Amino acid sequence: MQNNNENNIIGGVPGFLVLDSAQFSSGTTLQKLMFGTMTVFNDELTKGHDLGSGLVGKAQGFYMASSEDGNSQTMAFTVMFTSGSYADSLNLFGVHRTAVAESHLAIMGGTGKYVNAKGFATVKTFPATNQHETNAVERLLQINVYLAY
Template identity: 40%
Template sequence: MPDLLNISQSPTPQLTSQFPFSKPLEFGAVVTIDATLFDGGSVDDSPLGKAQGVYVASSEGDAGHMMAMTTVFADGGFKNGLRFFGLHRRDASESHIALIGGTGKYTGANGYATVKVVKQGVNKLLLFNVYLS
């Protein structure tokens, strides 16, 4: 199952990631994130970068998953990127995760991202709205 990330050119970046699992994870389970960033939501578009990290089922009987993810953007030779960390709750309409730094032009970046599950056809995607402070 290929991952698909989408970043828009809006003032507030939006990242979309294909949901890596369809059922709740067992406590302690780890799922890797290894995805290519695309502009426009199609793998036929030019890649903008990549995202790597992990989801960890962080509590028993809960729909919360700890997420740690690094994104890097092809613009600038993969020198510009953002780092995210937080708890994504599958049972909430929206979760918030911290933006905890970056590289290149995002060095020292702080902020947060909202994370929402959205459906696109038969796929479930994670929509990230990123807010830099």
């Protein structure tokens, strides 16, 4: 254990701050610690939630924990369709609220036939109930797009 400006570093790994619970102020929760944390993703888009469901494209982007209670995430990502008549991309931006049944994201244009696209997407979160069928995925998002282009 090393000490770096009064913050303990376990294992001497520079750049990684590790605190023990005695260093947290009263009322600190995991959600408050996660506030501002950004997660980058590059995920497959499928027709359904089961393993082996047909691949329709990829989603690439990021989301950030944007509330101290952990119930909302600001999302910005691009959906790239790879097959069929939809083979172009859409850009989405908005806040996904995990504590409500459905959130809305704005469609911010796209590429190809979607270059001036306008609309919105609904986002619903589902727990992955059968870990075997979803390859140990903890949470699934269902995204429905309503679009004018």
